[in-house]
Amino acid sequence: MMRGGHACPVSLTPVKRGLSTPANCQGLMRAMEPFGAPLLTAWARAAAVGAVWLVVSGFTAGPEMASGGAASVPGIGAVESRSFITSDGARLHYLEAGPRPDLTAGGPPTVVFVPGWTMPGWIFEPQIDALKDRFHVLALDPRGQGESEVTAFGYSYERRGRDIGELIEQAAPGPVVLVGWSLGVLDSLAYIAGQGDGRIAGLVLIDNSVGEEPAPVARPSTASPSDRADIPEDERRRRRVAFVASMFAHDPGADYRARLTDQALRMTQADERRLLAYDVPRSYWRAALHSTDKPVLYVVRPRLRPQGENLVRTHADARMEVFETAGHALFVDEADRFDALLIDFLDHRVQSGAVH
Known part of the structure; x- marks a missing residue:
């Protein structure tokens, strides 16, 4: 994936603890800090970057949906x-x-x-x-x-x-x-x-x-004004990939994360925002x-x-x-x-x- 003219390298192999995320990918990772959660663990950074590459390459893994019974x-x-x-x-x-x-x-x-x-x-x-x-x-x-x-x-x-x-x-x-x-x-x-x-x-x-x-202590926001309005769907998926990865201290597996990510993208962006703004x-x-x-x-x-x-x-x-x-x-x-x-x-x- 290209960001700012530089390639964001893809790794689908485990990342050693303490390995830093390349500078040109850090903005993407920070943008996915859910509800003020800490930055992603090393395995989650690797998973999110790898999944972003899969999305940009046109590959997504979808769940088998139960229709009844x-x-x-x-x-x-x-x-x-x-x-x-x-x-x-x-x-x-x-x-x-x-x-x-x-x-x-x-x-x-x-x-x-x-x-x-x-x-x-x-x-x-x-x-x-x-x-x-x-x-x-x-x-x-x-x-x-x-x-x-x-x-x-x-x-x-x-x-x-x-x-x-x-x-x-x-x-x-x-x-x-x-x-x-x-x-x-x-x-x-x-x-x-x-x-x-x-x-x-x-x-x-x-x-x-x-x-x-x-x-809860408010943490510095990495959100941009555009987060108050709809964002492109590929960017939304990239963020959701990292959001899902950030929920786990231990990797539940790529197939599990892909299935969860697909299911977490069903409602409209406006309704997602409404759920985060109970008045x-x-x-x-x-x-x-x-x-x-x-x-x-x-x-x-x-x-x-x-x-x-x-x-x-x-x-x-x-x-x-x-x-x-x-x-x-x-x-x-x-x-x-x-x-x-x-x-x-x-x-x-x-x-x-x-x-x-």
Whole structure:
């Protein structure tokens, strides 16, 4: 790829730790710092540069999309691909696995996964696989994401919260544990704010601010004014390639990243921006979280530790776990540890059938 008259070299081989990115490629890498995240790890820089070359060369790897019935989710068996129509007419897709609860026997709650910005529900593959033998599991593709309809409307926190509520009404009998990651944290709290906690047995909130003090430290922006408007699609793909790579401390593999990148480019750029600009103060999210006394597990990286400490101190039933070296998708990077925490939370902190 040529930038400024100089070739940005391509390497599809592992990069030794500490190897610097060529100067003419650094702007591209910095532009993809997601949500103030650090610069990419060495392997991610190499992956992003290599993937950029593949895009410019005209090669893209696309996912096999499930059209119904058994879902096309590598590594997970006995998962159903389903959809429902929301009250505003959108077709939303979700994955379903595990035994439906026997309400007469006071069985375990349904676990509902809500992914982050532009991400599909299947990113929770390790958790679905770990839970499906014992728990009823749903993984939502929010509107415009995964295999859900790319609507021309509904990209607000209020509507996203209602979408979660309508999924629960449609597919989750009995109590529910909401597991939200990144933007899915805010969408889950929007559900609580709008509809209360009557169906909620517990909350698992992964690696996003919840409005507690201190506010995340603002970092110098590398965004340009053009980021407030649409950018060329090849540039958008280059940035999304690096965004996806930046979410992991350990490379999940080129095929996985390519599939995730393709799925993260489905909605319009304007709607992507709307999802990053929810028009409420930080106190809205804190008030929503403190409106419930249901058990909360806050799972974060070190930069959110101070918020977690305040949450644990002020909430009726909150605990925190810090993943010191994982990436933003910590439940993929350290799946075994996360799965053990989640199952322990379900077994010991969420009372069977408890919705009070």
